[in-house]
Amino acid sequence: MSYKVFSLFSFTLLLLLLFPLHSHATSRNIHDKKSSPFEFLKNLQGCHKGEKVKGIHNLKAYLEKFGYLSYNHSQNQTHTNDDDFDELLESAIKTYQLNYHLNATGSMDVNTVSTMMMPRCGVADIINGTNWMRSGKNKHHHRHGSFHTVSHYSFFQGNPKWPTSKYHLTYGFLPGTPTEAMSPVAKAFETWAANTHFKFSRAQDQTNADLKIGFHRGDHGDGAPFDGAGGTLAHAFSPTNGRFHYDADEKWSVGAVPGSYDLETVALHEIGHLLGLGHSEVEGAIMWPAIRSGVTQGLHRDDIDGIKALYNF
Numbered sequence: 038m039s040y041k042v043f044s045l046f047s048f049t050l051l052l053l054l055l056f057p058l059h060s061h062a063t064s065r066n067i068h069d070k071k072s073s074p075f076e077f078l079k080n081l082q083g084c085h086k087g088e089k090v091k092g093i094h095n096l097k098a099y100l101e102k103f104g105y106l107s108y109n110h111s112q113n114q115t116h117t118n119d120d121d122f123d124e125l126l127e128s129a130i131k132t133y134q135l136n137y138h139l140n141a142t143g144s145m146d147v148n149t150v151s152t153m154m155m156p157r158c159g160v161a162d163i164i165n166g167t168n169w170m171r172s173g174k175n176k177h178h179h180r181h182g183s184f185h186t187v188s189h190y191s192f193f194q195g196n197p198k199w200p201t202s203k204y205h206l207t208y209g210f211l212p213g214t215p216t217e218a219m220s221p222v223a224k225a226f227e228t229w230a231a232n233t234h235f236k237f238s239r240a241q242d243q244t245n246a247d248l249k250i251g252f253h254r255g256d257h258g259d260g261a262p263f264d265g266a267g268g269t270l271a272h273a274f275s276p277t278n279g280r281f282h283y284d285a286d287e288k289w290s291v292g293a294v295p296g297s298y299d300l301e302t303v304a305l306h307e308i309g310h311l312l313g314l315g316h317s318e319v320e321g322a323i324m325w326p327a328i329r330s331g332v333t334q335g336l337h338r339d340d341i342d343g344i345k346a347l348y349n350f
Contacts, residue, residue: 073267075099075154078145085144086127093120096145099153103326104163105129136162136170136318155327156287156298158306159261159272162316162326164194169315170326189318190343193275198313198347203277205236209243211251218283218300221291222250225304229312232341234350247277248311250304252285270298270328273307281307288330295331302334309340313347 077095084090097117100106106129108117127143134141137152162170169191199206208226210219226237240246256262261272263284273281283289283303290297305323317324322337344350 073154073156074264075156075268078150078154081145082147082150083145084122085142086122086124088122089120090122091120093122093126094118097126100126100129100133102161103133104161104168105133107166132163132168136168138318138320152327156267156270156330157327158310158316159263159269160310160316160326164315167194169193170318190322190324190339190346191315191317192313192343192347193315196313196347197276199235199276203247204234205238206247207238207240207245208248208250209240209246211243211249213285214250214252215289217291218250218252218289221299221301222304225301225308228305228336229308229344232336233312233344234348235312246279248279248281250281250283252283254285257282271303271307273310275310276313279311281311293331293333298328298330299333302332303328305334305336309344312344314340314343317343 077092078099080092081090081096084093094117097106097108101108106125130145130149131141131143133139133153134143134149139148139152140146142149162168170189208222210222223239229235230237237248243249254263255265259274259280259282261282263269263282263286265284266286266288269284270287271281271283281304283300288297289300291300293299302323306328309324314324316326317337317339319325319337319339322339323334324337324340324343
């Protein structure tokens, strides 16, 4: 009898060694660690106006992607693709620093570099020249007039929103969406529903859904290509477009797993965009552009105030 028990124990131990238990991280994203698309920024630390440094053109592309620079590529503008740290670049960096509560030095100091390197949402902070992160400072005066609070939420240009006839929105998952991602996304919809007049339900046929969620890699046909692990994590479009995409190259998780990004936390952020919220200046808000790995996060007062202000709830 003891021999059989020992044999069973040995067999079980062998199985565990050969087939270790999976963590909560999604298995589809297990790959060799590659450098972040934002890794080039490390080499630019300390750069300032007047210098010519290899890699500055990548910084210009980064700032253009998120709205801080605007070049007319059809006219082959001077300095678009060069490595000159010019006055226009300095001004763009100062604007970025103000948005992220950094000292507006206009140079690539250590805090600016570390902030720029953080994985983030792919939606731009500045759209068509309007700095939405700083346009949402709405003062709310309290009854006695002795003090006020300032909200830092923002909306998209033109304040697009869903009509009252579409306060019950359906959502669906595109083919290729990992099964383990569906429940966290559903929970994120439930959280938004609990704080708004919206109701969300999963469509039986995703082709007819108001909101479509999918996982994509690289250029996937929406004009906003993903850049690989450690860069832009996800993006979504303003009402009433309804598209919400995760970068399939990222390491995703259900809950807080070191080195992975929580599916529900990112969904909360991107659903905010689907409903019409832009990025917030409040670092604790779900609509703050940067998203950290290994953490979970819920809605902030600023997020709730923003959606209520947009829809007059």
